[in-house]
Every structure is written in structure tokens, then in C-alpha cells.
Amino acid sequence: QIDSARLWGSIHETAQFGATQKGGVRRLTLSAEDKQVRDWFRKACENAGLEVQVDALGSMFGLRKGRDMSKPPIGVGSHLDTQPTGGKYDGILGTLAGLELVRTLNDAGIETELPICICNWTNEEGSRFAPAMMASAAYVGDFTTDDILSRKDAEGVTVAQALDSIGYRGDAPVGRQKFTSFVELHIEQGPILEAEGKTIGVVDSGQGVLWYDGKITGFESHAGSTPMPLRRDALATLSEIVLAMESIAKKHGPKAVGTIGEAVIAAPSRNVIPGEIAFTVDCRSADAAIMDALDRDLRAAVTEIAARRKVEVQLDLVWRKAPTHFDPKLVDAVENAAKQLGYSHRRITSGAGHDACNLNTVMPAAMVFVPCKDGISHNELEDATQTDCAAGANVLMHTVLALAGV
Amino acid sequence: QIDSARLWGSIHETAQFGATQKGGVRRLTLSAEDKQVRDWFRKACENAGLEVQVDALGSMFGLRKGRDMSKPPIGVGSHLDTQPTGGKYDGILGTLAGLELVRTLNDAGIETELPICICNWTNEEGSRFAPAMMASAAYVGDFTTDDILSRKDAEGVTVAQALDSIGYRGDAPVGRQKFTSFVELHIEQGPILEAEGKTIGVVDSGQGVLWYDGKITGFESHAGSTPMPLRRDALATLSEIVLAMESIAKKHGPKAVGTIGEAVIAAPSRNVIPGEIAFTVDCRSADAAIMDALDRDLRAAVTEIAARRKVEVQLDLVWRKAPTHFDPKLVDAVENAAKQLGYSHRRITSGAGHDACNLNTVMPAAMVFVPCKDGISHNELEDATQTDCAAGANVLMHTVLALAGV
Numbered sequence: 001q002i003d004s005a006r007l008w009g010s011i012h013e014t015a016q017f018g019a020t021q022k023g024g025v026r027r028l029t030l031s032a033e034d035k036q037v038r039d040w041f042r043k044a045c046e047n048a049g050l051e052v053q054v055d056a057l058g059s060m061f062g063l064r065k066g067r068d069m070s071k072p073p074i075g076v077g078s079h080l081d082t083q084p085t086g087g088k089y090d091g092i093l094g095t096l097a098g099l100e101l102v103r104t105l106n107d108a109g110i111e112t113e114l115p116i117c118i119c120n121w122t123n124e125e126g127s128r129f130a131p132a133m134m135a136s137a138a139y140v141g142d143f144t145t146d147d148i149l150s151r152k153d154a155e156g157v158t159v160a161q162a163l164d165s166i167g168y169r170g171d172a173p174v175g176r177q178k179f180t181s182f183v184e185l186h187i188e189q190g191p192i193l194e195a196e197g198k199t200i201g202v203v204d205s206g207q208g209v210l211w212y213d214g215k216i217t218g219f220e221s222h223a224g225s226t227p228m229p230l231r232r233d234a235l236a237t238l239s240e241i242v243l244a245m246e247s248i249a250k251k252h253g254p255k256a257v258g259t260i261g262e263a264v265i266a267a268p269s270r271n272v273i274p275g276e277i278a279f280t281v282d283c284r285s286a287d288a289a290i291m292d293a294l295d296r297d298l299r300a301a302v303t304e305i306a307a308r309r310k311v312e313v314q315l316d317l318v319w320r321k322a323p324t325h326f327d328p329k330l331v332d333a334v335e336n337a338a339k340q341l342g343y344s345h346r347r348i349t350s351g352a353g354h355d356a357c358n359l360n361t362v363m364p365a366a367m368v369f370v371p372c373k374d375g376i377s378h379n380e381l382e383d384a385t386q387t388d389c390a391a392g393a394n395v396l397m398h399t400v401l402a403l404a405g406v
Numbered sequence: 407q408i409d410s411a412r413l414w415g416s417i418h419e420t421a422q423f424g425a426t427q428k429g430g431v432r433r434l435t436l437s438a439e440d441k442q443v444r445d446w447f448r449k450a451c452e453n454a455g456l457e458v459q460v461d462a463l464g465s466m467f468g469l470r471k472g473r474d475m476s477k478p479p480i481g482v483g484s485h486l487d488t489q490p491t492g493g494k495y496d497g498i499l500g501t502l503a504g505l506e507l508v509r510t511l512n513d514a515g516i517e518t519e520l521p522i523c524i525c526n527w528t529n530e531e532g533s534r535f536a537p538a539m540m541a542s543a544a545y546v547g548d549f550t551t552d553d554i555l556s557r558k559d560a561e562g563v564t565v566a567q568a569l570d571s572i573g574y575r576g577d578a579p580v581g582r583q584k585f586t587s588f589v590e591l592h593i594e595q596g597p598i599l600e601a602e603g604k605t606i607g608v609v610d611s612g613q614g615v616l617w618y619d620g621k622i623t624g625f626e627s628h629a630g631s632t633p634m635p636l637r638r639d640a641l642a643t644l645s646e647i648v649l650a651m652e653s654i655a656k657k658h659g660p661k662a663v664g665t666i667g668e669a670v671i672a673a674p675s676r677n678v679i680p681g682e683i684a685f686t687v688d689c690r691s692a693d694a695a696i697m698d699a700l701d702r703d704l705r706a707a708v709t710e711i712a713a714r715r716k717v718e719v720q721l722d723l724v725w726r727k728a729p730t731h732f733d734p735k736l737v738d739a740v741e742n743a744a745k746q747l748g749y750s751h752r753r754i755t756s757g758a759g760h761d762a763c764n765l766n767t768v769m770p771a772a773m774v775f776v777p778c779k780d781g782i783s784h785n786e787l788e789d790a791t792q793t794d795c796a797a798g799a800n801v802l803m804h805t806v807l808a809l810a811g812v
């Protein structure tokens with residue numbers, strides 16, 4: 001059993017880096033606050049006897065030796081970056097539970113056959129740079145390191161510049177650190193476990209993701225003197241697209257979601273009909289056929305709306321991540337650990353994307369979920385109980401012990 | 407007849423202050439660019455022998471003496487500020503036509519019975535500070551000077567600070583400069599004159615205006631893991647409000663318009679359901695009963711949408727300007743001038759608000775319109791011909807001569 005109070009303590013200690021007034025965390029990837037938590041994490045790993053490596057995209061790997069160093073380690077961990085108005089648990093729980101399990105093994109003097117490696121993946125959240133799970137995507141070869149290094153945030157700062165500015169552009173080439181398998185603990189970020197009173201989610205699949213960048217070009221004009229029928233209003237166009245995305249997702253529901261999270265009017269003014277808007281779309285399903293249908297329906301709706309309103313709408317797919325089917329043997333291992341520890345559990349699909357979803361394309365991977373309050377995440381009010389976090393960390397540790405061998 | 411080339415020259419000379427790449431002008435009120443054009447205007451007035459006064463809200467008055475200085479002058483002019491992506495004519499034409507008519511009278515050695523005063527009213531556009539036509543509204547007593555001085559722009563800068571920063575907080579109390587009557591020349595900013603092939607619009611009325619500040623409070627949540635039915639999406643809510651405003655305006659059309667010109671998502675992120683949005687509404691009609699209906703219908707729609715979507719929507723009326731009915735005798739004077747000069751003309755309602763609409767509540771006022779290309783305004787592509795601008799300036803001059811007496 002891990003030390004529940006120690007795990008809880010480290011979660012709340014790191015929550016100070018980027019703490020917000022409403023009790024959440026604002027720790028955008030590669031920001032000054034991210035540097036603070038990375039420095040903390042590096043030191044904690046070193047104090048636990050781990051050797052820390054940083055790769056060329058800033059991902060951090062803390063290695064605990066095993067008896068058999070000829071085999072790659074079992075990977076655990078998650079991420080330490082957050083949304084602009086994020087919480088204390090999303091990503092953090094998984095990373096610090098990795099640290100906690102190492103501390104527990106150290107205290108108990110337990111050696112494992114295979115080594116264990118705790119990971120902190122760069123830019124899992126995807127809100128400063130697109131796509132989300134950027135570093136693990138590069139790790140599995142979905143993008144080249146150079147491509148990712150050149151991605152820009154809204155201010156035009158590249159990933160390379162951001163890494164250099166906080167001193168976290170490491171020496172290790174991306175992908176050099178190999179793993180035998182990977183297990184990630186995370187809060188559910190959805191309402192199912194809580195609603196069913198289950199402690200552990202045995203994650204067997206994950207939704208695929210479509211991300212688009214959109215731009216609407218209508219025509220700026222005077223709000224008072226331009227008759228309604230002559231308008232080419234970019235915001236009214238966006239409004240129809242937002243509602244179309246919503247009804248398309250509902251039509252394919254409950255196995256689909258669709259969201260417009262960003263929309264910026266160029267040169268806005270109270271008495272000017274909006275002429276240009278940039279926006280982004282996020283839509284998802286765990287079913288590949290539904291993903292295709294979402295893409296098709298969205299494009300058809302956009303084409304129809306644009307033609308009818310005589311505006312131009314550009315819609316570029318900037319990221320497509322296929323649905324994930326986690327490794328059946330690893331999923332069984334997670335389920336066995338939950339069973340042995342006596343926790344109530346159920347199989348579950350992840351609504352969110354995770355680094356484990358990327359890693360699963362090149363190695364056996366699986367995930368452990370614990371409930372979060374009201375299913376709320378990507379919100380400063382995100383919350384979870386100490387008991388559930390500890391239960392998740394115990395399942396993680398026992399899964400890792402089964403995989404690494406004692 | 408005024409000097410068409412000289413008028414055209416001064417319009418294009420001032421268009422350099424805040425010139426944009428697309429051929430428009432960005433000259434927000436009380437900005438550095440506004441200071442440039444004000445300095446130019448002051449010097450041009452002084453060179454034309456006028457005495458320039460600046461009032462406590464920065465409005466500028468250039469006085470040409472008359473034979474009878476016991477009576478207040480005939481006021482002419484408009485404004486020199488522009489929208490963020492505005493044109494070269496909106497406001498500028500009226501102000502510089504005032505200068506041109508004085509120069510013409512000077513050249514011809516014509517004295518008038520009453521004095522003539524060219525005005526440049528502060529913040530007519532209303533995009534940096536609300537409301538629009540701010541200084542003329544204070545002039546007629548709709549707001550106190552102190553109230554207006556304390557209004558803030560989006561960055562929190564007050565009107566007082568902005569005036570001081572460009573050195574245009576004048577000594578003259580607001581309202582001290584009296585007028586016998588006021589005539590404003592302006593581009594139509596709508597499509598009617600051009601469509602009917604008329605050169606002069608004899609403006610007999612103006613739309614009333616309702617401005618609202620709105621705020622939507624939904625709930626931020628994960629775009630991937632939050633099921634569609636559980637969402638409280640602020641952007642989907644705004645989208646319904648935008649489309650409701652559009653259909654309400656169309657329902658009361660053609661005598662009504664409604665626009666959402668500004669909408670800002672708080673802490674936006676691609677994979678976060680928007681939780682909070684600030685927006686503004688502009689709706690108008692020349693018919694007071696329709697204005698009441700617009701207000702009623704909009705509020706009812708907002709209440710219904712907010713309740714159904716379980717979000718909070720705050721909608722505050724921040725400005726209400728009643729429809730304008732210009733002084734019949736002055737309107738006749740404009741029409742007579744157009745007739746005598748042989749220009750094709752028609753009576754017309756102003757879709758936009760103008761300082762003359764405010765001034766009409768305390769003195770006889772009227773307006774002269776000239777066509778603008780495709781009815782486009784509040785756009786960098788705003789355009790008008792030299793011939794039409796000169797025709798408008800001639801009608802303005804002959805109206806003023808009739809009112810001031812030669």
C-alpha cells in the first residue's frame with residue numbers, strides 16, 4: 001500500500017505552482033510555472049534515487065533500476081502541465097503516483113526485475129501548442145521532432161523557444177528511452193464512475209479526436225445602416241456552425257461529442273458587423289466510423305451555411321487521432337490488480353486523450369481511472385478524494401509490480 | 407461652389423493619420439493618431455482665421471466671426487475619429503467640408519450675418535468608449551461631464567486619462583459653446599442613394615439605438631469527456647442569442663436591425679467547453695414602438711435560452727437613444743439648397759447615429775447625405791466619389807449661407 005498522506009501532500013505541494021484564486025491551477029506547458037513544477041519534480045526524483053533524463057521536447061524520465069537492466073523499464077506517469085483554468089489532478093495525479101510508488105518500493109526495500117521509469121510528458125493539454133499529447137505523439141513517430149519544435153503558440157513563440165526559455169530542451173533524442181509497457185493513472189474527467197459508485201475505472205479504450213482550425217471571412221459593415229438581408233455576418237455564421245456541431249454530435253450520440261472552444265473576432269466593435277472570425281473545433285468518438293461521419297457531416301454543414309450566407313469558411317483538419325484500443329493483456333493486469341485489492345471497478349472508455357493512447361500504438365499500454373467530483377475537469381473546480389487517489393495509486397503500483405516482477 | 411480638389415486633398419491628407427494597409431483608417435478616439443489629426447485640424451482652422459476652443463471632453467470648435475456676434479453661430483462639422491477598421495470618409499467628410507466652406511467664404515470675401523462654427527466632436531464612433539456620440543450627448547445633457555470622464559475603455563483607461571495623455575482636455579465647460587442651429591454632412595453609410603442614383607440625401611429622421619452589455623456564465627468543462635446532455639456551453643448559448651437577435655430584427659424588418667459586434671470567451675482553449683463569454687448588442691429602429699418590441703423580444707429570447715441551457719445570462723441596457731425627427735424647417739432648408747444647386751435628391755432616414763441626432767434635441771438640426779460605394783461603411787473599403795463629396799459640401803455651404811445670412 002502506498003502512503004496516502006504523502007501522495008496527497010505532494011499533489012497539494014505542486015498545486016502551488018500556478019495556483020489560481022478559485023482553487024485551480026494555471027500552468028501552461030513550458031511556462032514559468034511549468035518550470036517550477038519541473039524543477040520540483042526533478043529534485044523529488046533525484047531524492048528518490050532516480051536518474052533523470054530530459055529529451056529534446058522536454059519530456060522528463062526518472063529511471064529506477066531493476067535487477068535486469070537488459071530490458072526496457074515499465075513506464076508510468078502522465079503530465080504536469082494544465083489548462084489555462086485547470087485543476088490540481090488532471091495529469092498531476094498520474095505523475096506523482098509514479099513518484100509515490102517508487103518511494104513506497106524504496107521504503108519497503110523492494111527490488112523489481114525490470115526497471116521502472118516515471119514520465120512527465122510535455123504539453124499533454126494542447127492549449128498552448130497544438131496538438132495535445134504533443135511529445136508522446138512525437139515519441140511514437142506521428143510527428144518529427146523538428147516539426148513539433150517549430151509549432152507556435154498564439155503569441156508566435158515556438159516550442160523550441162519556449163523549451164530554451166525555461167532550460168528544458170534536453171539532450172536525449174525523442175524516442176531513445178524505450179519501455180516494455182506503459183501504465184497511466186488519471187482522474188476520469190467524466191461522470192460515470194462517480195454515478196455508479198465505482199472506485200476504479202479499467203480503461204480499455206479511448207475516443208479518437210479531430211481538431212480543426214477554422215476561419216470565417218464575411219464582410220465588416222455598419223451595424224446601424226446595413227439592412228439585415230445585405231449582411232455577411234461572420235458571427236452569425238459561426239453561430240450556425242456551433243449549433244450545427246452540437247446537433248451533429250447529438251445525432252451520433254451518446255458516442256460522440258463536438259465543441260467549439262475558441263473563437264476570436266478580428267477588430268471587434270459594438271457597431272460593426274463582424275467580418276472575420278478565427279475558431280477551432282474539437283470533435284470525438286471512440287468509433288472510427290462515427291469519426292468519419294462527424295467529419296463528413298461537419299463539412300457538409302459548413303459548406304451549406306457558408307453558401308447560404310455568402311461568406312467564406314475555411315476548415316482545416318490539423319490533427320486526427322484514431323480511437324484507442326488498449327492492450328488486452330495489460331487491461332487484464334489492471335483489472336486483476338483492482339480485484340486483488342478489493343476495489344469496486346468497471347471497464348470504461350476514456351473521453352479525453354492521454355499520452356497512454358499515443359504510446360499504445362507502439363507498445364502495450366493501459367490506464368487506471370479514479371472518479372472526480374461531478375465529472376468536472378478542465379475547470380478550476382476539478383476535485384477528487386484522497387481515498388480515491390490512493391486507491392488508484394495502489395492499483396497502479398500492483399499493476400506495475402505484476403509487470404516488472406518482484 | 408466649394409473647391410472640390412482642395413476638399414478632396416484635405417480628406418486624403420488626413421487619411422494618413424492611422425492609415426491601414428487595406429486603404430482604410432484606424433484612428434480610435436483620443437489615440438496617438440487622433441492627436442495627429444486633431445493637431446492638423448487645429449492648425450488648418452487657425453490658418454483659415456478661426457478661433458479654436460476645446461471643451462472639457464476634447465470637442466473642438468473653430469469659430470468664424472459673423473457681423474452679428476450677439477447671436478450663437480450656425481454649427482457645422484462632424485467627427486475625426488474612426489472605427490478600428492474604418493474608412494476615410496465617415497465623419498471626416500463632414501468636418502473637412504466645414505473647413506472647406508469657411509475657406510471658400512474667405513477666398514470669396516463673403517461675410518455672414520451670424521457666425522459659423524466648425525465642430526469636431528469627441529468619440530462619435532463609440533468603439534473605444536461607450537456610448538457612441540459621447541461628447542454631443544454630454545453637450546445636450548444626456549450625461550454629466552464627470553460621468554463621461556470616468557468611462558473606461560477595454561484596457562481600463564478612462565476618458566479623462568486618455569484626454570490628458572494627448573493634451574486635449576480643454577478649458578471650456580461642455581455646453582458653453584451655443585449654436586443657433588446645426589447642419590452635418592455625412593456619407594450615407596447605406597445603399598439607398600447609390601441604388602436610386604440620387605446625389606443628395608435630405609435626412610429627415612434617424613434610427614433610435616439600444617446598446618446592451620451581456621455576460622454568459624455557463625460551466626467550463628472537458629471537451630472530450632463531458633457528454634453533450636450535461637454541458638452548459640456559453641458559446642452555444644451565445645450562438646442562439648446571435649441567431650435570435652437576427653431573426654427578431656428580420657421579423658420587425660425592414661425597419662429594424664440587430665447585431666452582436668463583440669464576443670470574448672474567457673480563458674479559451676481548444677479542448678475546453680467555453681464557460682464564460684462577454685458580448686455586446688446593438689439594435690435599432692426609427693420607430694419607437696419597434697424599439698420597445700426589439701427590447702421585449704430580445705429579453706424574452708434570452709430568458710428562454712438561458713433557462714433551457716441552464717446558464718446565467720446578464721443583459722444590461724447601457725444606452726438608449728430615441729429615434730430622431732430632424733427640425734422640419736432645417737430639413738426644408740437642406741432640400742432647397744439641393745434643389746437650387748440642381749442635384750438629384752430624396753428624403754432619407756439615417757441608419758447610423760450622428761452627433762446631429764443628439765444636438766437636434768436642444769436646437770434645430772439637420773443632415774445632408776451623399777452616397778458611398780455599395781453602402782459600405784465601418785470597413786476599410788469605405789469609398790465615395792470626389793464629385794459626390796463636393797456636391798454634399800456645396801449643399802452644406804448653401805444651407806449654412808441661408809441660415810447664417812449673407
Ligand SMILES: NC(=O)NCCC(=O)O
Binds near residue numbers: 351
Ligand atoms: N486528459 C486530458 O485532459 N487531456 C487533454 C487532451 C484532450 O483530451 O483534449
Ligand SMILES: NC(=O)NCCC(=O)O
Binds near residue numbers: 222595
Ligand atoms: N456615423 C456613425 O457611423 N456613427 C457611429 C455611431 C453608430 O451609429 O453606431
